[in-house]
Each structure stands twice: as C-alpha cells, then as structure tokens.
Amino acid sequence: MGIITLLTDFGHDNWFVGTMKGVIKTISPTADVVDVCHEVPRHDITAAAFMLRNACPHFPDNTVHCVVVDPGVGGERAAIAVETDRCRFVAPDNGVISYALDGQEVRRAVRIEDERYMRTPVSRTFHGRDVFAPAAAHLDAGVNITKLGPEMERFVELPRSTPSKLSEAEVVGHILHVDRFGNLITDLHETFANELLAKARGQYFRLQVRDHEVHRLVGAYAEGRPGELVALIGSSGYLEIVINRGSARDTVDIGEGGEFILKVL
Numbered sequence: 043m044g045i046i047t048l049l050t051d052f053g054h055d056n057w058f059v060g061t062m063k064g065v066i067k068t069i070s071p072t073a074d075v076v077d078v079c080h081e082v083p084r085h086d087i088t089a090a091a092f093m094l095r096n097a098c099p100h101f102p103d104n105t106v107h108c109v110v111v112d113p114g115v116g117g118e119r120a121a122i123a124v125e126t127d128r129c130r131f132v133a134p135d136n137g138v139i140s141y142a143l144d145g146q147e148v149r150r151a152v153r154i155e156d157e158r159y160m161r162t163p164v165s166r167t168f169h170g171r172d173v174f175a176p177a178a179a180h181l182d183a184g185v186n187i188t189k190l191g192p193e194m195e196r197f198v199e200l201p202r203s204t205p206s207k208l209s210e211a212e213v214v215g216h217i218l219h220v221d222r223f224g225n226l227i228t229d230l231h232e233t234f235a236n237e238l239l240a241k242a243r244g245q246y247f248r249l250q251v252r253d254h255e256v257h258r259l260v261g262a263y264a265e266g267r268p269g270e271l272v273a274l275i276g277s278s279g280y281l282e283i284v285i286n287r288g289s290a291r292d293t294v295d296i297g298e299g300g301e302f303i304l305k306v307l
Contacts, residue, residue, distance in 0.1 A: 043072040044182040045101060049094055050110045050170065051082040058168070062110075062175040065161060069179035076101075081222075085113040087138050088298065091200055092219045092227075095141035096278050098129065107142070108178040109133040116166035121154040121173045122197055125187045132178045134169070137200035155191035203229040203299075211306040213238065217298050218280065224289025226251075226296065230281040230304070238306060249273055249283065251302035252294050256283060263287075 046066055052058040063075050078097045082090045090111040098107060112119075112134040120135040126146040131139045132154070154160070154173055159180045161172040177190055205215040205228075219227040230238075239247055239259060249256035251271075258272045266272040266286035271293065276282040283290050283302070291297065 043074055044070075045074045045076055045105045046070075046178050046182050047076045047078050047097070047101065047105060047107045048080070048110075049078040049082065049090060049097070049107070050080045051084050051086065051090065052080050052110070052170070054080055058170060061168075061171050062108075065171055065175040066179040066182075069176060070183040073179060073182045078107075082111050085111065087111055087113070087136050088200060089219060090138050091141040092278075094139060095144070098142040101129065103128050105129045106178045106181050107131045107133075107139070108174050109138050110170040110174050111138055112136065112169060115169050120194075120197075121169060121177070122151055122194070123154055123177055123181065123187050123190050124151040124197070125149045130181050130187065132174050132181065134174075135197050137198040140199040141202075143199075150187060151194050151197055152187055153191040153194055156189065159185065159190050205230050205234065208303075211238075213304050215281070215302050215304060217296060217300045217302075220291050220297060224285070224291035224293075225276070226283040226290045226294070226300075227276060227278060228281045228283065228302070232275045232279045232281070235275065235281045238304070247304060247306050249302060249304045251283060251300070252296055254294050 059080050066073055066075055079093055094109060114136055122135045124131045126148050128146050133139050154177050159177055161176050164172040203216050203218055205213045207213050215228045215230045217226050218229045254271055256271045256273050260266055260272045260274050263284055263286050268286060271285055274282055
C-alpha cells in the first residue's frame with residue numbers, strides 16, 4: 043500500500059475531490075489517499091507550490107504527490123510526471139512542483155500522453171479526474187513512469203523569491219505566503235535571518251512594512267503582546283511577521299509579493 047497525496051484548489055463544496063479519489067481507488071484499491079489541502083486560493087500556482095514544498099518532506103519515500111492547481115486546463119500546457127530520488131509528482135507543467143524539487147535529485151520526467159493510463163474520453167475541463175488521478179494511481183500500482191509518455195528534459199519552474207541585500211545590515215525582503223491566520227511568511231530563510239539578526243536579538247533591529255514597524259523577534263506566537271506586530275521563525279523555516287491572536291495581513295494591508303525592509307541597528 044502506497045501513499046498518494048492530493049493538493050488542489052477545488053474546495054469542499056463539490057464532487058471534484060471525491061471523484062478523483064474514486065478514480066484512484068478504482069485503479070489502485072490499496073492506495074492510502076491523503077489530503078494535503080483543497081483550499082488553495084483559486085488558480086494560485088505559487089501558493090500551491092509553497093504548500094507542497096512544506097508538506098512534501100514529511101511523507102515517506104515513494105509517495106506520489108498529485109497536484110491539480112491548473113488555470114491552463116484544456117490549453118497547451120503539458121501534464122507531467124516527475125520522479126526524484128525520494129518521491130514522484132503528477133501535475134500540470136506550470137511550475138507548481140518546482141519549490142518541492144529543491145534539494146531532490148530529478149531522475150526522470152515525462153509528458154503524460156499514453157491514453158492507456160488515462161480515463162477516456164478525456165474531458166477538457168476536468169483533467170484532475172481524467173489525467174492526473176489515473177496517472178498517480180497507476181504509478182502507485184507499480185507502472186513505470188516511462189510508460190506514461192515521452193521523456194522530457196525541461197519543465198516549467200517558478201522563479202524563486204530571494205531577499206536583496208542593501209548592505210551588511212539591511213535587506214529588502216518579500217512576502218512569500220499569507221496563511222489563513224493572516225501571518226505573513228517572508229522569503230528570509232531561518233539561516234539567512236539568523237545570520238542577519240545574530241546581533242539583533244531583543245530590541246536591536248527594525249523591520250519596516252508599509253507604515254508599520256516590528257522591533258521584536260519572539261520564539262512563539264503567544265510571546266507577542268495583543269495587537270503587537272512581532273517577528274518569529276515559523277515551522278516552514280522562514281521569518282514570519284505575525285500578531286498574537288490577530289491578523290498581520292489585515293493590520294498591515296499587504297499580500298504576497300509585498301516588500302519590507304529589515305535593518306540591523
């Protein structure tokens with residue numbers, strides 16, 4: 043029995059996810075199907091890529107990760123399957139798996155084209171049911187990835203967001219992701235942030251985001267005073283701008299891609 047994960051923007055108020063699970067179970071009855079998330083903001087490939095990147099390392103080797111956040115369904119984009127030294131991915135070729143591939147060795151990638159491993163006829167509006175779910179199930183059932191279609195050397199990758207150094211003590215960072223609690227997850231990775239803030243623990247830095255300032259680095263959300271913007275290193279390994287029991291997004295009025303300046307004083 044293998045594991046197949048599902049990550050989509052389908053929501054839970056329809057039959058889409060359940061139908062994909064039915065297709066998977068028909069092909070690979072013993073598959074353990076795990077829901078990562080079905081509330082990805084509609085068509086938000088970057089948000090899905092970030093979620094997959096954070097979830098992927100916590101699954102066993104040989105897991106099949108099936109991702110369907112696909113604003114290009116029915117268009118020219120390819121459906122792909124990618125095998126790494128740790129796991130396999132089935133997804134549209136729109137960059138949604140690119141963050142999760144960091145740190146993994148890609149062994150082979152193919153275009154999913156062989157109709158023997160699809161549900162036919164293939165709908166132009168529901169590739170989750172007809173292309174991606176069957177491909178994931180066949181991989182779990184033991185079909186070699188090369189059977190799904192021709193090999194490919196390149197696939198779409200999303201650009202990586204990285205902070206820009208203005209000086210040894212000042213950087214411009216960006217909001218990578220806003221979670222459902224309104225926490226602003228930035229592109230300052232823990233290693234980078236710790237090096238920058240090594241001398242700034244306590245009151246020795248200023249983080250400027252819009253018209254707001256952050257002056258404290260805490261260890262947990264509860265260490266922030268009510269209504270106070272603080273920074274912490276979150277479970278994703280990145281610096282977050284947060285408010286204890288509040289929404290930093292609503293307070294600051296900033297979203298993904300927004301910039302801030304962090305300066306060590």
